[in-house]
Amino acid sequence: MSVGLTRALRWTRANLFNTPLNGTLTVVIAFLLLRFLSPMIDWAVLRASLSARDDRACAAVGGACWAFIRDWFRFLIFGRYPYAQQWRPAIVLVIFVALLLASFSRRLPARRLAPAWLGGLGAVALLMRGGVLGMPYVETGLWNGLPLTLILAAGGLGASFPLALLLALGRRSSLPALRVICTCYIEAARGIPFIAWLFLMLVLLPLFLPPGLVIAKLWRAEIAFALFIAAYLAEVVRGGLQAIPRGQYEAADALGLGYAQKTLRVILPQALALTIPAQVNTFIGAFKDTALISIIGLFDVLQDTNTALNDPAWRMAYVEGYLFTGVIYFAFCYSMSLYSRGLERHLGQGRR
Amino acid sequence: MAHDRSRRRRDLGRPAPWNDARLRSLGLQAAVFILLLALAAYLAGNAAANLSRQGIATGFDFLGREASFAIATTLIRYSPADSYARALLVGLLNTLLVSALGIALATLLGLAVGLARLSRNWLLSRLALVYVELLRNTPLLLQIFLWWDLLRLAAPPPRTAWRPLPGVFVSVRGVYFPVPVYQPLYLWMGVALAGGVAAATGLRVWVRRARAGRPPLPAWIGFALVPLPPLAVFLAGGAPHLLDVPHVTRFDFSGGQSITPEFAALLAALVAYTAAFIGEIVRGGILAVSRGQSEAAAALGLTRGQALRLVVLPQAIRVIVPPLTSEYLNLAKNSSLAIAVGFPELFAVTDTIANQTGQSIETMTLVASAYLAISLTISLLMNLYNRSAALVER
C-alpha cells in the first residue's frame, strides 16, 4: 500500500513537478481543468435531462438535452429508411462492424480479405435494396444515416483501389505518355477541393452519359468519391513502389518474369504491405470526407443530425446532436488510427 | 566465313515489329492515347446531345452579365450591379483571406500544440494529445456546423457580448476587434520594410558568394535587417498610433473591425482542425532528429538550449516543411466548406452563380481551375524550397 503511495508520489514529482516552471504549469492547468470540467460534468451528467419534451425544458434545468437523442435516435442512425424495415440497415451495421473487426484483428488472412468485403458489400446492397426474399423494395434515396456513410466509404474505397494501383504504376511507368496522363489526373484530383470535385462530377456525370441513362445520386456520389480517393491512394502506393530497391526489379527481370508477373508477384505485394499504415490514414481521411455528401443533399449521419435539429422543439440541442454524431465518427476513425499505429510499430520492429 | 555467319544471324535476329521493344512501347502509348481520345469524343458527343436537348446555354458570356446578388464580406468595392466576373473575384479574394489568416493562426496554434505534446509536463502533454485526437478524428464539416451554431445560437446579443480579450467582442452579430487607424507614415514604413527584406536577401546572397569557406555571419544580423528599418521610420515619424476600438451602442457596435459569424465559424473551425495536424507534424519533425543528434550535440558540450537551437531545429525544419505545406494546401482547399455556412468565398459565390445562370459546367470548371492554380503554385514553391534545401545539404 505504502509502496504504491511512494511510487505515485515519485511519479508525480517526476512528471508534474520536475522543474519550478512545470510545477506552476501543473497548478495552472489543474485549476483551469477544474474550473471547466466541473460545469461540464454538471451539464452533461448531473443536470442532464433524458425525459424533457423540448429544448426549453432542458434549458430551464441548465443541463444537456439527451432527451433529443432519445427522441430522434432511430432517425439519427437510419434517417428516412422505412421505420418498420429498419432491422435491415441494423443488420448492415452489424455486417460492417464484423468486417472491420475481422480485418483489424487479422483473423482473416489477407488473401481472403477482398472476397470477404466483396461478399459483405453484396449482402449489404441486397439488404438495403430489398425486393427479394419478401423484403419490400427501398429506393436508394431512402438509404440514409450511418449505413449510407459506411456504404459510401467502403464502396468508394473498394472501387478506388484498383484504379489507384493503375494510376500509381502508370505514374512510375517507363512510357512517357502513360506517365503524363496519370500524373495529370493525380495532380488535378489532389489540387481540387473534394466538395468542388463532387459538384463537378454530379453535374458532369449525367451530362456525359448517353441520353436516357439515369444513375441515382447515391451512385453518382459514390463514383465521384472513388475517382477522388483513387488519386490520394495512388500517391500512397507510389511511395511504396519507390521504396522497393532496384535489385528486386532486376532479380525479377533476370529470372525472366514479364512485366505483369513481376508487378503482381514481386513488386506490388511488397509495396502494398509497406504502405498499410499510410493506406489506413487515407481511409480515415476518406471516411471523414463522406460527411461532405450532406452538402449535396444525401442523408448521411451528419445530414440526419442537421435535419433532426431543424425540429423547432429541439433547435437548441445542437451541441448534444453534434456530440452524438461526433462520437460515432470518432469511434470509427480513432479505432482505425489505433490499428494503423499498432501496425506501424510492428513494421518498425520487423525492419530492425 | 565467320563474318558471313554473323550477318546471317543478325538477319535472323531482326525482330518482328510487334516484338520490337521500342515499337511495342510506342504502340502501347499510341493505343492508350487513342483510347482516351475515343473516350473523350464519346463523352463530348453525349454532352453535346444532352446540352442541346435540355437547351442549356454554353460559353463564358455570362461572366460579363450583372450579378444582382449581394455579398456580405468583400475586400474590394462590390455591389449587386457589378458583373459575375467581379463577384468571382470577390470570392477568390475572400478565399485567399481565409486561407492566409487560417494558415497564420493554425501555424501558431499548431506549434503550441506540438510543443505541448512534447512537454515533460504530463498533464500538458496529455491535454494536447486529447485535443489532437478529438479534432483529427471527427469531420471538419461537423466541427464547422458546431462552431457556427455556437456563434449564431449561443452567442449573446451585443450588449452582453463575450469579451475574450480586452477590446474584442463576440456576439451574434459577429466578432469585433480593434484595428490601428491608418496613418500616412505607414506607407513609408511599408517601403522601409521592403527595403529591409531586400537588404537581408542581398546580404544572404553576398555572404554565400563572398564568404564561402569562411565562418558565416551570425543569422541574427540578417533577421535584424527586416524589422529595424520600419521601426526606425516609425520612431523618427514621432511614433503616431491610434487604435480604433469597437464599443457597444444600444443594439450594435460601432468602431473597430468586424467579421461575420459565418466567417468567424469557418476560420475558427479551420484553425482548430488544422492545428491538430500541424501539431503532430511539428512533434514528428522534432522527434525525428532529436535523439541521436541531441546526444551528439551534448557530447560536443553544447547546452540543451544550444543543441535545440543550433542542431535540432534547423534539421527539424527540413523534415517539417514538406508535410506542413501540404497541410496549408489542405486548409486552403477546406475553406471551400464555407458553402455549408454561407460565407461568400470562391466556392460559395460560384455555387450562387451556377444556380442563377444554370451554367454549372462552366462555373464548376472555373472554380476547379482556380483551386488547381492555387494548389500548383503552392506545390511549385514547395518544390523550389526543397531543391534549395537539398542543395544546402550537400
Added chain:
Amino acid sequence: MGSGVQDRPMIELRHVYKWFGAQAVLSDVSLAVARGGRVVVCGPSGAGKSTMIRCINRLEDHQQGEIFVDGMELTADVKQIEAIRREVGMVFQQFNLFPHLTVLENLTLAPIRVRRMSRREAEDLAMLHLERVRIPEQAGKYPAQLSGGQQQRVAIARALCMKPQVMLFDEPTSALDPEMIKEVLDVMLELAQSGMTMICVTHEMGFAREMADMLVFMDRGEVIETAPPDLFFTAPRNERTRLFLGQILRR
C-alpha cells in the same frame, strides 16, 4: 565446316560499346565463352565488369556491337530477350531475394510463372537444388531469417531452378562475412565441376585459380587481357594487369 551446335560459343560479345552520357563504360569489348567455359572477370572498381555481364541478360542494353547468347542475338526483340533470360541465370552481390516470399516460393516462382511447370514439379525441382546448395531444411523460412551465406546459396538455387545454360555471378561473395564466403564458393565450385557455363566477377583469386579456365582483366571499360589462369597469374603480358595483381594478391 561442320558448324555444329557444339563449337559455337555459348556467349559471344563483339566490339560492344556502351556509354552513360559521355562516359564510355564499355569500349570495344569482345569476349567469347565456349559451352562449359568458366570465365572469371576481374579489374579495379568502376572498370565496367558489372555493366558487361548485365548486358548479357539485358539488364543494361548495349549501344553498339553484338552480343550472342547460344546463337541468339540480343536486340530490341522482346521474344528474344525473354528466351535469353530463360537461358541465363544471374546471382547478385546483394542476393536480391524476394523478402515477402519463403525460400521455397522464391525458388518456384519463376519455374511456375515462366516455365509453366506444375507446382508439384517446381517444388520437387526446388528441393533438389536446395539440397544441392545444402540447405533443404530452410525451405519454409523467409529470407530475412537466413544468414548472408545461406541467402546467397538460396539465390544460386533460385537461378538454377530455371535450368539455365549459363550462370552469371556479380561479386557473389563481396557482401558476405569472411566465414560465409567459403560455403558459397564451394557451391560455385561444384557447379563449375558439373559443366555449367559460368561468368563470374570476383576478386577471390584463389577461387579463380581453382575454378576458371579463363581470366579476363578489365580496366576503364576495356578488356585489357584474356588468359588461362596459369599464364594470367605467372606471366601477365600487360603492365596494368601486373599492377592490379600485385595490389590484390598482396592483400
